[in-house]
Amino acid sequence: MDKKVIYSAVQPTHCLTLGNYIGALNNWLQYQQEESNDCIFAIADLHALTVRQEPGAYRERCLSLFAQYLAMGLDCDKSILYFQSQVHQHAELQWILNCYTYVGEMNRMTQFKDKSAKHADNINMGLMDYPVLMASDILLYNSNYVPVGIDQMQHIEITRDIAVRFNNIYGDVLTVPEGRLGKVGAKIMSLADPTSKMSKSDPDVNATINVLDEEGVIMKKFKKAVTDCDNFIAYDPDRKAGVSNLLSILAVCTGKSIEQTVADCDGLMYGHLKVRTGEAVAAMLKPVREGYKRLMEDKDYLYRLAEDGRQRAHDRASVTLDRVKDAVGLIPRMGR
């Protein structure tokens, strides 16, 4: 049976949040479990250079994200885990694909417009070219499915456009990928403003739970979680965003349905719901935090795993890049 290639990546900008864990990583873990999938998960460390990083802290954060991947259950024996910057084919394919991408298209990307507004003092070429690097990530591995959040769907669409455009000229060279949204209902909202998504870059520390937060910190943040002025528990994301967010988090952590969770919590005061949810989150994240600590104590081991991932990613990426170079008419190097 032909395996499906699943590809995704995260930028090493911040510690992963409970929202990433429930929304993205859990989803990746399910893909990883299925025999029929061939999963590749990268750390998009070139993408994150589009905003200024302090080198020492950045190196540490990149390795930390790798350890977080592993602590959450991504497994080098089942998936390829690697650092994007260690596989030079990404940047090379990006150059070639740049020549098949229009400035006007990049100019219209929502994320480019948002980020340009946010970093008005540093609207660099990388920021504008970000989607072409992402297209290169995906296309290098002949990816079939790309699990992402809704905010990344526009990037998947442009990846498809670029691949189709390229194939129209050169024949069937690139695999046209499909974006895959995670399950609905798994969207975790900010604890401080439950009408907006829990985001790893939120400046309000009480808004997000980091997957590495200690139990005490988790409980404190949940106790401060914004609810509403009623005094009854019901699942109604439009009118009771805060309470509904707590209920969905609790449901995910306990593996129960929303209906069952609402029934279990019937009659509880908000304060008790917060404590119950905080405890469930702390219990779920405990093994992640402990596994992470152990991994970070053995950096050589992490580097060895990363090197193994790099080699496997490199071998696959080089096949695609050579095919693309051939297609456009570049001279093959000797011995190939």
Ligand code: TRP
């Ligand atoms: N842009 C993605 C994000 O910020 C990260 C990313 C980089 C990615 N390359 C990718 C996601 C390739 C999927 C596939 O979330």
